[in-house]
Amino acid sequence: ETGVTQSPTHLIKTRGQQVTLRCSSQSGHNTVSWYQQALGQGPQFIFQYYREEENGRGNFPPRFSGLQFPNYSSELNVNALELDDSALYLCASSLGLSTGSNTEAFFGQGTRLTVV
Amino acid sequence: GEDVEQSLFLSVREGDSSVINCTYTDSSSTYLYWYKQEPGAGLQLLTYIFSNMDMKQDQRLTVLLNKKDKHLSLRIADTQTGDSAIYFCAEKDDKIIFGKGTRLHILP
Numbered sequence: 001e002t003g004v005t006q007s008p009t010h011l012i013k014t015r016g017q018q019v020t021l022r023c024s025s026q027s028g029h030n031t032v033s034w035y036q037q038a039l040g041q042g043p044q045f046i047f048q049y050y051r052e053e054e055n056g057r058g059n060f061p062p063r064f065s066g067l068q069f070p071n072y073s074s075e076l077n078v079n080a081l082e083l084d085d086s087a088l089y090l091c092a093s094s095l096g097l098s099t100g101s102n103t104e105a106f107f108g109q110g111t112r113l114t115v116v
Numbered sequence: 117g118e119d120v121e122q123s124l125f126l127s128v129r130e131g132d133s134s135v136i137n138c139t140y141t142d143s144s145s146t147y148l149y150w151y152k153q154e155p156g157a158g159l160q161l162l163t164y165i166f167s168n169m170d171m172k173q174d175q176r177l178t179v180l181l182n183k184k185d186k187h188l189s190l191r192i193a194d195t196q197t198g199d200s201a202i203y204f205c206a207e208k209d210d211k212i213i214f215g216k217g218t219r220l221h222i223l224p
Contacts, residue, residue: 042204042214056211090158105212107158
């Protein structure tokens with residue numbers, strides 16, 4: 001158990017809909033990162049939040065957005081869902097910024113999103 | 117650009133050593149990681165190595181880093197059935213970049 005919990009565990013949505021995925025960070029961690037893992041692929045970095053501000057973004061369109069709250073829990077929002085958005089979405093929490101330091105990232109179990 | 121490559125499959129007999137190889141492109145990576153993912157589970161950090169090291173041993177796990185060739189390997193000694201999983205190599209500078217994963221299959 002990493003202390004990082006994600007909800008829901010599974011979700012089915014229709015193309016064009018919007019979805020919100022949630023992540024509760026490990027206690028005391030102020031940084032959260034979100035990853036998309038398509039079937040048979042490695043996780044792809046979506047973005048990172050540090051103290052409620054976006055701090056780094058991968059190659060994902062603006063319809064992928066996020067929030068980090070004062071208690072450091074986080075949300076990933078995806079608008080106008082496409083079939084290719086079907087994937088396992090992982091969040092990882094850590095203490096401090098990841099740049100240049102070995103701040104271990106603890107991953108949640110993920111939310112499996114299916115878009116039909 | 118940043119890229120991490122690793123072979124997709126490896127089959128090993130129980131009790132033998134497993135060696136999973138990885139190459140990466142970002143020479144500014146400060147840390148290199150090996151993660152394990154079991155079916156239906158998230159990612160578990162197995163071990164990591166700082167970029168100025170060339171070897172790290174942790175019980176049954178040995179990580180070798182050849183920084184000149186940008187080559188990383190993970191050796192699992194005395195492979196057990198519980199080691200069956202997907203193993204991801206990853207590099208980190210400002211974000212973690214993962215490879216596609218190597219599926220380790222254990223033969224009886």
